[in-house]
Amino acid sequence: AxxxxxxxxxxxxxxRKKAVDDIK
Incomplete structure (x- = not known):
């Protein structure tokens, strides 16, 4: 579990890391 x-x-x-990269 x-x-x-x-x-x-x-x-x-x-x-979250991908989202941050997209923002940058």
Missing amino acids: RATLIHILEMQIQQ
């Missing part, structure tokens, strides 16, 4: 939660968090972080 923890592994899945960590995976979801990583996906969210990647999405």
Whole structure:
């Protein structure tokens, strides 16, 4: 269960990074 939660968090972080790149 923890592994899945960590995976979801990583996906969210990647999405945020992409969003930041788009803003730049």
